[in-house]
Amino acid sequence: MCCICVHRILSTRRNLAFGHVQEQLVAVLIDRICTRAKAHPKGEVNLSLILISYANSTISRASFGDHYYKLDGDIGGEKLRQVLADFFELVVTTPMADIAPWLGWVDTLTGLEQRTRRTFEALDSLLERVVADHRNKRFSSGRVVGVDEDQRDFVDVLLDMADKDAEFQLDTDNIKALILDMLAAGTDTTSSVLEWVMAELMNHPDVMQKLQDDIRAVLGVTGPVTRDHLHKLPYLKCVITESLRLHSPSSFLPRETTEDTELLGYHIPKGTRVTIDSWAIGRDPATWERAEEFVPERFVEAPDDYTKLGHDFRFLPFGAGRRGCPGAGFGASSVELALANMLFHFDWGLPDGSRKLGASSLDMSEAHGLSVRRQAAQLVLAKPWFGH
Template sequence: MELLNVSNLSSNPLLLSLIPIFSLLIWLKLAKGKNMSLPPSPPKLPIIGNSHQFGKLPHRSLRDLSKNYGSLMLLNLGYNPTLVVSSVDTVREIVKNHDVFFSNRPRTTVRKRRRNRTSHQQNPFYLCRRWVQQVWGTGEKANGSLHRFLCWRYVPYLRWVDVLTGYIPSMKALSAELDGFLIQVIQEHRAVESREKNFVSIIMKHQKDGMFEDLTQENIKAILLDMFVGGTDTSATATEWIMAELLKHPNAMEKVQQEVRNVVGNKSKVDQDDITKMEYLKCVVKETLRLHPPVVFVPRKTSASIKLEGFDVPSDTTVLINAWAIHRDPKWWENPEEFIPERFENSSIDFQGQDFHYIPFGFGRRDVPRSFEL
């Protein structure tokens, strides 16, 4: 999600000139819902709404806001109404009574393109965001490029403004650079029949044997992108958090080490059967995903107007379920800020999203890990 950088407004005369248009659109949006009983909302600023309240760590900022305005809170990000949910009871009500109306995902540029995996290279935003994050990381330079005021994000038909300000051309340039890199990887593997059994060489071999003869270069680029980015990012991040927590808690580290030694013994490799026997390791993983969920916000979009906890929620409202806040709710977790793997011993809580106070991969119809298992 692109967050609003308010400082860009004062330094950009073109954006300042659009203030009347934004104000009118927001006024019309508010007027449309004046007879509705909407969820509570923090005070808004003209044009940007509540975007300035996101902060550098939105999951923390929104958790703090919910303490004052309730676990069901309506924000306005420019022209976009966004419902923030930070309550287990609300999540349960959504799943039990309204799941079909909360099953849509926000239709961002990235998501619309990802529905067709062969179209990755036509989407400059998906490619360049991942490329910038891989090359620049998530530091100040990357944030300066990615987290900036985007007119089309808040008022979609003002996309031309982002063309004039240079954002879209710069994203297309980064996209072309990444696309060239993927093409180079494919061509190098096609030119030399590698003895090394890496992922690309296996695809090339099967394609040569006629198994993947319908697989185009665009298909292969899309597969590579998903493997390098989607297939490694969350796993690598989770592993880093696990190691960080174990380093901070040497007693837990010692228990994991002892369990591995007891289960594996003198074998040179650890297999899947060994992992299923490591009960304390499973607790460590679960506790790490509780404190540091890979899906901090579970995104949804309403497909119809509904009543939720007595409030009116309009159709086409973006919904953000703050999993990070739910995982640290003292109502459901004792000492929620502490790393205590033992809390999962003899517990039936799993990754499937059926326990609504533990949703590291989402829940309901859009739940991710139906087959996730340690």
């Protein structure tokens, strides 16, 4: 499955082909921020909700194509957002029955069982519909029609493999599971990375100003920032790298030893569950100066390709080794493009007039779910920038 993800679904070529769609989705994101800000008397927007919706539409579009799939009776995608939120929460919830099978009745009493069933049914019927539509589209006069390589979404790629590749025997359930894996692994992480970077920038207005100056100097007076501009924005990468060091969305990376192992004088038997604490590694004062501080400048002299897996074990935002994130390139371009455009098009502030942008003005408490995200919803002021 990992091999399918890396070489077929999330390859560099497919990521590049998806570039123009990503740019369209960022345009929708900017438009949405603008509309919400205009609709509020003080220009306030709930950035958390907008970023979740952006991440969700990016992964859904890459997975399902440009057809807008809705749950029954859904208006404006709100029901789907809620079902996905429930799904992300349920994935990391341990049912009582798993701890002590004879206490399984507690899960019925707390409503966990019913909520799980409801969420499963909603997502399963949606994915059934997606796969059936794609199958129908592929059949023309009784024969399979290929979809142009650059136009194919994840479901197209998987159906092609199911039809033509004997090596992988994929059935509909496998395809649904893989797509759900993508949604689960890609949505929450992308939006929480964006939220943390914005929160750090809010708390460090000097860094935000420097980054905005950089972006606006490269763009001049006309936007939007496209994927072609990104390599001209090295400071943007330093800011994201530093934020990932402090706020890796997956703080624990679980592994199991496949053989008896000796490590630093300890004997670790085969089959031991080992948890790598990526959060603590990123903040280790033995490796990092001013480890707890947000200092993007530390990467200016020695830029780091933060998407490269396991080349620098001082921090592991995308994990490492065979189980490392196959969507790192895809996730990075979604984050960079969205962030650069948000900073180009708007000047940002905090809603409460008495609070100024500056150190510790935002609550940075963490909430643990499928990924580590900010606990408080991010309410901000977005003022369109009229330099363009």
